[in-house]
Amino acid sequence: MEKTNENSNAEGACEKQKCLEMLQVVLDGQADEKLKAEFDEHLKNCMPCFKSYNVDFAIKELLKQKCCGQHVPQDLKEAIKSKIDNLAV
Amino acid sequence: MSEAAKKKYSLDEKNRIFKSEFFPHLDSMYNFAFRLTFDEDDAKDLVQDTYLKAFRFIDSFEQGTNAKAWLFRILKNSFINDFRKKSKAPTKIDYQEVETYYNSDDIDEPITPDLRVDSLQDMIGDEISNALNALDVDFRTVIILCDLEGFKYDEMAKILDIPIGTVRSRLHRARNLLKEMLSGYAKKMGY
Numbered sequence: 001m002e003k004t005n006e007n008s009n010a011e012g013a014c015e016k017q018k019c020l021e022m023l024q025v026v027l028d029g030q031a032d033e034k035l036k037a038e039f040d041e042h043l044k045n046c047m048p049c050f051k052s053y054n055v056d057f058a059i060k061e062l063l064k065q066k067c068c069g070q071h072v073p074q075d076l077k078e079a080i081k082s083k084i085d086n087l088a089v
Numbered sequence: 090m091s092e093a094a095k096k097k098y099s100l101d102e103k104n105r106i107f108k109s110e111f112f113p114h115l116d117s118m119y120n121f122a123f124r125l126t127f128d129e130d131d132a133k134d135l136v137q138d139t140y141l142k143a144f145r146f147i148d149s150f151e152q153g154t155n156a157k158a159w160l161f162r163i164l165k166n167s168f169i170n171d172f173r174k175k176s177k178a179p180t181k182i183d184y185q186e187v188e189t190y191y192n193s194d195d196i197d198e199p200i201t202p203d204l205r206v207d208s209l210q211d212m213i214g215d216e217i218s219n220a221l222n223a224l225d226v227d228f229r230t231v232i233i234l235c236d237l238e239g240f241k242y243d244e245m246a247k248i249l250d251i252p253i254g255t256v257r258s259r260l261h262r263a264r265n266l267l268k269e270m271l272s273g274y275a276k277k278m279g280y
């Protein structure tokens with residue numbers, strides 16, 4: 001995993017390694033209520049984490065908006081259908 | 090193969106599973122395949138292979154489990170086995186920094202303090218898409234699975250055959266690389 005770095009931010013409120021892990025789990029919607037509450041509380045006191053979270057969140061949203069939404073070519077759809085129909089006899 | 094050994098589904102059931110559980114993921118599968126291969130024909134072949142395999146091995150699919158994750162796993166394995174060697178490299182773009190970061194020890198260091206939300210939002214789609222495409226395939230894959238497709242860490246671990254801890258650290262590295270590239274772009278554009 002990541003190496004543990006000494007916390008270098010001036011606020012001193014942030015254990016970097018633990019914060020990063022927490023941030024990721026919350027960002028990806030996989031934190032339970034308790035962890036979410038803990039992270040929310042931490043964000044109030046830790047500017048670096050607050051900034052990081054907002055940037056990460058914006059990138060995640062942007063990825064979803066800009067990099068999905070591709071439609072499968074119609075000819076491929078038809079080809080798969082007919083191949084399966086041929087197999088399924 | 091033990092295909093004949095455990096025939097779980099009737100032909101009708103197979104067709105029904107295929108139509109109701111596999112087919113709805115075609116767009117996602119194609120998007121994944123295209124972002125792995127960067128080539129329309131390769132992506133089509135990969136998706137078609139995957140669906141044919143899925144049908145052939147449908148008896149090993151458990152109804153009620155995540156069909157999308159199952160399909161993504163097949164596609165990923167097909168890509169590694171059949172396509173990875175011959176797939177075309179991404180078109181060279183402006184992100185020369187990528188290579189240096191791969192070789193750098195402090196890959197986890199920066200949280201790119203200069204990257205701001207408002208500058209991100211001003212970026213048009215191509216930059217983020219190009220940045221994603223410029224990532225090494227292992228990093229690209231975790232971003233696709235997590236951020237584009239919304240898979241959970243444990244599902245990603247199964248799709249990729251790696252431990253959850255590796256999923257998480259790879260995701261973390263991938264995001265840092267992405268931020269570095271976007272930050273470089275933002276700087277160039279004068280944000």
Ligand SMILES: [Zn+2]
Binds near residue numbers: 019042048049050
């Ligand atoms: Zn913090």
